[in-house]
Amino acid sequence: MxxxxxxxxxxxxxxxxxxxxxxxxxxxxxxxxxxxxxxxxxxxxxxxxxxxxxxxxxxxxxxxxxxxxxxxxxxxxxxxxxxxxxxxxxxxxxxxxxxxxxxxxxxxxxxxxxxxxxxxxxxxxxEIEAWLLLFPGALHSLVSGWKVPKQLQGKDTGRLNDPKRVLKTQLGKARAYRETDAPDVIEKAVDLGAHTAPLGxxxxxxxxxxxxxxxxxxxxxxx
Ligand SMILES: [Zn+2]
Known part of the structure; x- marks a missing residue:
């Protein structure tokens, strides 16, 4: 030692x-x-x-x-x-x-x-991306153009097919979601205090x- x-x-x-x-x-x-x-x-x-x-x-x-x-x-x-x-x-x-x-x-x-x-x-x-969808506010706070569509909010995100693809295609016209964004989204959720109150x-x-x-x-x- x-x-x-x-x-x-x-x-x-x-x-x-x-x-x-x-x-x-x-x-x-x-x-x-x-x-x-x-x-x-x-x-x-x-x-x-x-x-x-x-x-x-x-x-x-x-x-x-x-x-x-x-x-x-x-x-x-x-x-x-x-x-x-x-x-x-x-x-x-x-x-x-x-x-x-x-x-x-x-x-x-x-x-x-x-x-x-x-x-x-x-x-x-x-996968972990399904967790990110519990925090629409954090996603929006990280990239202001990102918006989780209403029909995906407040859901059981564990039932979503391929949540990574959902993030890459459903957040709007701002830049596409990348896998390396995940920790930043989680960090935003924590900063906002949203991690204790997931939406969905x-x-x-x-x-x-x-x-x-x-x-x-x-x-x-x-x-
Ligand atoms: Zn332990």
Whole structure:
């Protein structure tokens, strides 16, 4: 382990929250939300840069990938000279919400539970873009020409087909939505205080909020 400074004492850090996901944009979105809903996570979140693919793995592959993830989590925390408080793993469901969704989510969550003390599987339906549609004000605030059509407001955005395409084609004549806009939209929602009052519903959003609440209260504790 590395030692810092000239005192010869190990640096002491609060246990970290490790975020893993499909890509850096998704991880950035998750990080902003975790800090917004649980301010005590600020400064404690670290990321694993490798893409995680768990949802479609068969049982043996799932166990192997969760093992490999656990090794990366351990190594990442070691680099910080810190213990692991909890792990958040994001993945897109790539399909609309359905009865199949909780089955897929629970299976991966169980695999994570077997390997980690504390971990949360954040499976977004269809993908994180569906969450952005819960915040028309944030979209408009980021690009003033963007407007979520009335018929898409106040809906269950988890039921929308291909929400990325919806954002790219339905926001009006201003510039087209790009995937890298997602963290900026989330940040706007947080700045506006809209993140606590979404316009519409989305089961994966509610599950994330519940997970952050549990995490904040039970997994970070007073450490
Ligand atoms: Zn947790």
């Amino acid at each position: 590395s030692r810092r400074g000239g005192t010869g004492l190990r640096a002491t850090r609060k246990p970290v929250v490790v975020v893993a996901g499909e890509d850096s944009t998704d991880r950035k979105c998750l990080r902003i939300l975790l800090e917004a809903f649980c301010p005590s996570m600020a400064g404690r979140i670290v990321e694993i840069n490798d893409a995680v693919r768990l949802r479609q793995a068969g049982d043996a592959a799932l166990a192997a990938r969760v093992d490999s993830l656990a090794n990366k989590v351990r190594a990442r925390a070691a680099r910080e000279d810190a213990e692991v408080a909890c792990v958040f793993v994001h993945e897109d469901f790539d399909a609309c919400d359905s009865d199949h969704f909780p089955i897929v989510r629970d299976r991966v969550q169980r695999a994570l539970d077997q390997r980690f003390g504390n971990a949360h599987y954040t499976l977004a339906v269809w 519903t989305n089961r994966s959003w509610d599950l994330l909020r519940g997970d952050v609440q549990t995490c904040c209260a039970q997994h970070l504790g007073s450490r």
